[in-house]
């Protein structure tokens with residue numbers, strides 16, 4: 001079975017290098033209505049007990065994976081800011097003290113938002129943690145990543161444009177089945193901005209409870225989308241990203257960023273860079289200066305896998321949001337190629353699409369137009385804005401399918417990226433077919449640094465000769 005998958009993937013990869021025409025999947029799924037789940041549904045249930053913590057979520061708290069930020073909300077009173085944690089459920093012998101704050105948004109008053117940094121964790125370890133007071137306290141657990149190491153395996157889930165509909169719920173459930181360890185979230189969280197006045201805050205709260213079965217147990221690496229901007233002059237709310245920034249902290253200071261909206265983290269064998277499509281990024285802006293420095297810090301000998309997250313895709317052949325990523329492409333694409341980014345995940349377009357390795361970096365205003373061409377140094381671009389929000393699917397792809405587009409389908413779903421070692425990762429896109437999860441698009445991703453033939457041969461010769469000899473997967477080498 002595995003062999004079959006890999007053989008298939010090999011064929012897909014062969015197509016990549018020969019630049020064959022891509023696939024537009026003809027599959028049309030029967031859709032559940034794109035409406036938000038009513039607030040009285042059990043998926044939004046408030047946990048029982050006076051002042052019980054709700055909307056629990058965790059994210060990485062430092063650069064290298066030895067810290068976690070735990071966030072939660074209490075509604076009756078501020079209550080304790082402490083997280084009690086430890087190596088077994090019975091022995092939560094460590095504590096960390098966090099902070100609490102609240103805010104208003106138009107006439108909505110938030111609950112008490114707690115954020116607590118837990119530092120000095122051991123790598124590759126399961127921790128149990130408890131928050132809240134007395135009878136209303138609640139317990140969860142998380143697993144820390146392996147130490148920074150080029151061959152450390154890990155499994156990412158990639159979700160975008162999630163919202164809070166029945167389709168969103170299906171995405172969350174399927175993602176749970178794929179057994180991910182960390183979620184890379186490519187922006188557009190709650191779609192609360194589709195509501196007005198007081199209800200905006202209410203739907204941020206309901207979303208926090210909706211995703212808690214995942215966010216309380218595995219870190220979500222957040223990036224912001226356009227639905228986080230929430231520029232609402234009619235309500236007097238004009239400061240961008242307010243609800244998002246109040247609720248979803250990121251470890252931006254650890255990567256010397258000046259904004260929670262762009263930052264990077266290293267996890268095991270991956271260096272993950274988060275960009276903000278809706279913050280200034282042209283030359284000399286803080287985001288540009290930061291990324292310029294951050295790319296220089298990437299050490300492929302330690303973290304071979306270089307992954308970039310953003311919201312607006314750079315290559316997208318859907319009518320929806322066509323070319324909205326063009327301004328960022330012009331500014332950053334040459335860096336993506338120079339630093340040999342492995343894969344770039346984006347959302348925004350409510351469909352799935354994967355590109356070949358292509359670039360369009362020749363163009364400048366004096367040499368006239370140019371077109372994307374096959375480029376071995378370029379990343380693979382994946383759009384997974386198909387989490388299932390209330391805006392529905394983006395069903396009109398441009399015709400004919402451009403040469404850069406390898407596979408596209410207008411269905412809901414999520415992706416997984418399973419890093420095996422420094423050379424190989426296995427990628428899947430999983431379609432939500434109503435109740436079922438159908439792995440649809442998959443391939444073996446060879447690392448852009450270690451996957452090169454020359455380096456791989458050297459590696460095999462020097463260190464891994466014996467380890468390799470009895471593995472059946474050499475078909476993709």
Ligand SMILES: *[C@@H]1O[C@H](CO)[C@@H](O)[C@H](O)[C@H]1NC(C)=O
Nearest residue numbers: 077078101102103104109110
């Ligand atoms: C925050 O909570 C305090 C204490 O309950 C309350 O007095 C204050 O009005 C709240 N502030 C905001 C901005 O909602």
Ligand SMILES: *[C@@H]1O[C@H](CO)[C@@H](O)[C@H](O)[C@H]1NC(C)=O
Nearest residue numbers: 361362363364365366367368
């Ligand atoms: C524009 O492109 C041409 C042709 O590739 C190149 O010779 C020239 O140096 C470029 N100009 C700038 C300012 O990059």
Ligand SMILES: *[C@@H]1O[C@H](CO)[C@@H](O)[C@H](O)[C@H]1NC(C)=O
Nearest residue numbers: 420421423424464471473474
């Ligand atoms: C890396 O993993 C792939 C897929 O599991 C395997 O075929 C390959 O031999 C491994 N390479 C090394 C260097 O261990």
Ligand SMILES: [Fe+2]
Nearest residue numbers: 188225226348
């Ligand atoms: Fe979007």
